Amino acid sequence: METNKTFTMIKPDAVANGHTGAILDQIIKAGFSVKAMKLTSLSTEKAGQFYAIHKERPFFNDLVKFMTSGPIVAAILEKENAVEDFRKLIGATDPKKAEEGTIRNKFAESIEANAVHGSDSDENAAIEGSFFFSAFERV
Numbered sequence: 661m662e663t664n665k666t667f668t669m670i671k672p673d674a675v676a677n678g679h680t681g682a683i684l685d686q687i688i689k690a691g692f693s694v695k696a697m698k699l700t701s702l703s704t705e706k707a708g709q710f711y712a713i714h715k716e717r718p719f720f721n722d723l724v725k726f727m728t729s730g731p732i733v734a735a736i737l738e739k740e741n742a743v744e745d746f747r748k749l750i751g752a753t754d755p756k757k758a759e760e761g762t763i764r765n766k767f768a769e770s771i772e773a774n775a776v777h778g779s780d781s782d783e784n785a786a787i788e789g790s791f792f793f794s795a796f797e798r799v
């Protein structure tokens with residue numbers, strides 16, 4: 661299993677609030693390189709599949725509604741120790757608990773509208789990346 665890639669989404673709150681550029685700037689300055697990226701949006705069906713692991717959680721329906729509320733930016737990022745370093749860069753899920761200077765501390769609105777997603781393992785980074793990108797995708 662590769663250990664040098666992670667998957668991120670800039671979520672609808674951060675895109676709508678005009679934070680895409682600042683967030684990408686912070687990610688790149690932290691040493692990540694962007695291997696794939698697209699501005700897109702999630703259907704209810706696709707959001708449900710992406711968050712299937714949270715299906716039984718009380719916040720699942722609201723999460724799907726939020727994630728389909730506007731455009732997102734999906735990206736595959738590369739850096740040594742990518743998964744762990746990216747989770748440090750974004751901070752805790754709840755922005756009230758996110759360390760000063762982290763992306764969620766600076767740009768998130770709430771535990772739900774928390775600006776960015778970051779994969780929690782190498783295995784999920786590969787699954788989530790291939791959810792949005794084909795290895796051989798070219799235009």
Ligand code: CMP
Pocket residue numbers: 714719723753771772773774776777778
């Ligand atoms: P993320 O870790 O990217 O993926 C799962 C998402 O579910 C998480 O970000 C939050 O946006 C959301 N989430 C997690 N816990 C809660 C919660 N207690 N209440 C509302 N949303 C949550």
